[in-house]
Amino acid sequence: MTWRCELIQRWLPEYLDGDLGFFRRRRVEAHLGTCPVCRQELAEFTQVLEFLKAHPVALPTEPFWAEFGRELHLKLVQANQTPARGRAQIFYYLLAGPVVVGLLLMGLGYLGQPQKPVLPQLAPAEQVVYAGLDDGLWQDEEFPSWDINAVLADLSDQEREAVLKKVGY
Amino acid sequence: MTDAHLVARAQKGDVPAFEELVRKYQRDVYGLACRMVLDAEEARDLAQQAFLQAFIYIRDFRQQAQFRTWLFRIAINQCYNFLKNRKKFGEPMDSQDMHLVADDSPEHGLLEEENRRRLQTAFQKLSEKQRAVVTLKVEQGLNYEEISQVLGGSAGAARVNYCQALKTLRKHLKPEDNHDVALRAYPAMAARVSRR
Structure with a gap:
């Protein structure tokens, strides 16, 4: 496989999707016309994609979705009854300011040092x-x-x- | 009613509006989870969990992206967390393989079942990101830009992952003929076995 084949093969998925620009598409098509290895590669990619599209996930039937919806409804109602996260967050943000200031003042010794009775400090x-x-x-x-x-x-x-x-x- | 209207109503705590969104996308999210974890029962739980998370955090959704891609992102993150825990703590006792044949198409028979089994085995060989990229691209029809919004990273990275994933799938979807090879390698033993 030549370096040209490597380059072309890198573009093959996009070529299949039709996402390739005009000039690159022309280059890929010109190369595919002469290179059997890359043609084989393209055919295999196409097969894989067709296989994937032909076998999507087997979706369950309606009773499954009815049950799914019922269970989820209960969870959603329960979640809706809990206090809104946004409001709770604002409350925490509002509380955070005074708490931080209080901690700073305590750290600096302005608050929190109770007035202890002055006792005579005797020598040993x-x-x-x-x-x-x-x-x-x-x-x-x-x-x-x-x-x-x-x-x-x-x-x-x-x-x-x-x-x-x-x-x- | 459009997604934007439903999302706006859901952001005000309107559960029926959100359930309308659930009905619209439940199959996509379930399908995505199925491909990611390859377990139908877990996929159901993960889809429910993804919708619940979306409802809780819907006030943070600013409608700059599509609701669908935002929902896929939540679902993928749920799947990543599940897979991480499964790697850490092992397979749950009650894990259940995916339904290999659709309930409404029994006539497809054994060949269909075999094909789906091959596809599931091939998917197991992919990395989590590759599984996500292939599913989002092929089954959900997202482009690379949208995939990069769902998974993070760039559109180029999504393209590379997609390309690698297709190569891996191609390798593992090829028909198996290992038995023939084994018999040819030991012709005398094969003859003895056939005589018995």
Whole structure:
């Protein structure tokens, strides 16, 4: 098979459909007049198309279509009763804006940070105890407890202030 | 009433108008699905599913293309999804071969049945896209431009697929004479078998 045959055979389906332009059709016809291989190819393509057209899908009879229509009708009515997709989509689009803004504000810290009660941030217990020792509030092994809140509660305002100042609070 | 009028009414939720469209195209869609999946029962379900999807999304249809090609596109996508799942999960237990002979033509007999079986076997050798192209071109009468709208891709690609599909069909529709070849290859054994 020559390169010319390959080219012509590529155009054969369109030639059969009558879709080929004037000049190409003339070329194909001229080639077919001289080339038995391409004539055979054309005959086989024609046979295949005729075979296909002669054996369409065997369509079912009327009772099948009646049943088909009944079943589909139920599905269509059911689909029609569900809320329209378009309207639901608009609702989601409208909702999306405020949600995005809210998330951004929360991310930036403008929203969502609840006002926590400000609790005194005490230093670690050891630091308070050693600060008291340094200040002479209690002597070695005389410090009252490791419970810092209890220790601070027992002190006078002046002493408490001194201790807290000492531990850097 | 034209398709455009029926589609406009269906877009407002008019079920009877859509059912008019269904009656008009049910045979085309069913035939397309049959050729694609080669299973009558599945084709019926897929055709119904395609119409249902078309009804749900008909508000998105802007009438820039023909309703028919838009419907075919939905049906083809349904078939692609079905075939993909079948490849993944295997053949369903209740799959049913296509009716090989039309119900209203019993007189065609065995030859007709044999021809349809050959055609079905040949179709099985085609790729999904080739099956779609051949069916849309030969049975639905679409041109390459319309086929490209249904399947995506270009009209040139549709033409190439069509050409390849015809070659494959030609190869597999040729009459089988393998038995003769086998007998000729082993003449002594063939003679022994025939004596028995």
